[in-house]
Amino acid sequence: MKIGLMGAGVGGLIALMIHTNGTLGNYTNVYFSSFVVHIIATIGVLAILPIVKSKTDETVELPFYYYCGGILGSLIIVLNNISFKELGVSVTVALVFFGQVVISLFIDSYGLLNMKKIPFNKRKIPGLLLITIGVFAMTLM
């Protein structure tokens, strides 16, 4: 449950960030806003890196593409922006969320990307249906 609350906390920070980045994007443009935000974040991490300690494990072997998540991070903004202009905010947000749920279920079910494999359980179908109904209600009502 502690992890769940932490997750919700991260979500709260994301909502704040969408607001601050959106504001910055209104003054400039979304890509410039993203660039500036990532530069500030880079400086921020560099500043705290000497102070913080984190667990590392040199024995973990990863192919090079595991280091490329950041590239995807910026490409997402382009995709988001494309659909946003055509579909509007709430539909885009709902579809992005839906994409997240589907892909994360896929990763869990097959244990992709080095994650623990959690085979799909049929008993979860009612929960997923509720989530789908929720996404539709948020978008259409």
Place this chain on the structure above:
Amino acid sequence: MEILFVLAAFIAGGCIIISSTLNAQMAKRVGAYKSALINNVLAAFTALIILIILYGGFSREVAALKIAPLWSLAGGLLAVAIVVGSNIIIPKIPVVHTVLFIFSGQFLIGILIDAINNIPISYGKVVGFLCIIAGLLYNVYVDKAESKAI
């Protein structure tokens, strides 16, 4: 044609998860903070390339930075906390639960920000949110019951 825009949003959602999972896995090897550093450096570089391709430069934007409120730059610091936090959470629980927990917090703070900015919240949003939370809690419960059975 519209299906392409639908697909773009859906793929964006998938990419968010793939990107976060890759980062979290990298964090196992190099630590949550170094992983966040690599992530941000690459993201900044990619954003710069996109910016140059689409806008050809950014002199107007740099000038606009002076009139943008200082707090609008806070996203940089929030991004650090978000990436480090995700790096810690993702390896510990099923990815789909991470998605839903993050979504809940995002939604709640989102309506709070809307309320502060006088944007009304729709009935459907509240109903939809409650359905999503109910579905999430139900599935977390199924997982818990299942792991106890093993």
